Amino acid sequence: MIAAVRPSISTMPGLTIGDTIPDLELETTHGKIKIHDYVGDSFCIIFSHPADFTPVCTTELGGMAKCMPEFQKSGVKLLGVSCDDVESHKEWIKDVESFTPGSHVRYPIAADPKREAIKQLNMVDPDEKDAEGKPLPSRALHIVGPDRKVKASMLYPASTGRSMEEVVRVVQSLQLAAKYMVATPVNWKPGDPVVISPGVSDEEAKRMFPQGFEVKDLPSKKGYLRFTQIES
């Protein structure tokens, strides 16, 4: 009899866009947190960093903290994750805030010394190990919607720090698309025109977007590329 072979989590991590974020209970710098309770009915950014007291991470957590006013205005919560313990996080926050003047790390950072959360959250970097050979997190970032589903993910390695402008841009795109039947074109920035979703007929679009819209004249003459302006 051949045993059922199930791919191991480390070679086949599950979490991708459309999946519900697992409702893990995490020890954090703000005490115990259950992910679904923490997300509540907000958008939430759950992001990992390889290790406390390392260079890129120190610049990144300051960058996230500096964008807190922006995120709070949009009702977006933040949750950091690494494998270091809570005491280490608390000591390290002093470095983070010192390096990025004006940053206050007011969001919780979870401690995952057993590497259970980072496996379930698809945040393992197979190329990075700590001094004891244990796996370390990648620079993974999931934007979770109020339905607790992953809407977008950026999976970067330890060597590439994120762009806060890109994180804010994607959150604002997701929030616009959740509110209106629109999508954001390549290189869109907040305030730029958006496109009307293909499922919306021209008749419906006239009702939904009384401000009007412009149909691009393309060789196919299919009329699918329609721009409109949404006031934010």
Add this chain to the structure above:
Amino acid sequence: MIAAVRPSISTMPGLTIGDTIPDLELETTHGKIKIHDYVGDSFCIIFSHPADFTPVCTTELGGMAKCMPEFQKSGVKLLGVSCDDVESHKEWIKDVESFTPGSHVRYPIAADPKREAIKQLNMVDPDEKDAEGKPLPSRALHIVGPDRKVKASMLYPASTGRSMEEVVRVVQSLQLAAKYMVATPVNWKPGDPVVISPGVSDEEAKRMFPQGFEVKDLPSKKGYLRFTQIES
């Protein structure tokens, strides 16, 4: 007898950073391509779009085409993927090039009507279906290294067009980190200072970076945040 239950690919897609890209044979606008042969010893960006003749995709493929000179300078190849057939791609390219003046879609676009490639490449968007109820790709983008491993991924939904600036930025970060023992901090842009990897001792750093480096003075006094300038 109970059949071995293997999680379905749609609920447990495998491909994440560190994984080798599957060596699929794809029908493309440039003929048959085997992914590993195509990657060769270059960096390669493999990216999906939900469907031909839809608004965001038309802006995005033009954006990718417009960055071709930048990518060619860095030796980076491009490969598009969607579920439409090759004839559809070829017709649609006329719209793409018409919308983005100066863009020439010179990279291949693969046709995956059977949805086999998008499943194996973790490019399925479970929230999007075509008129027949078949799955559609998300706006997934994998940056694959010369070792055919996924170095970074951006998984965006149909409603969020990518930022070409961010794609170029991440590619340049990955290429710098592949060449020198450095990493790029939050919000780094090409030409900005980089940080020296934690594994490099100060003694080694003096040899590796004769241009010198600056150690940031932080409350922990651990001296791990070291900036240097790399000429590109």
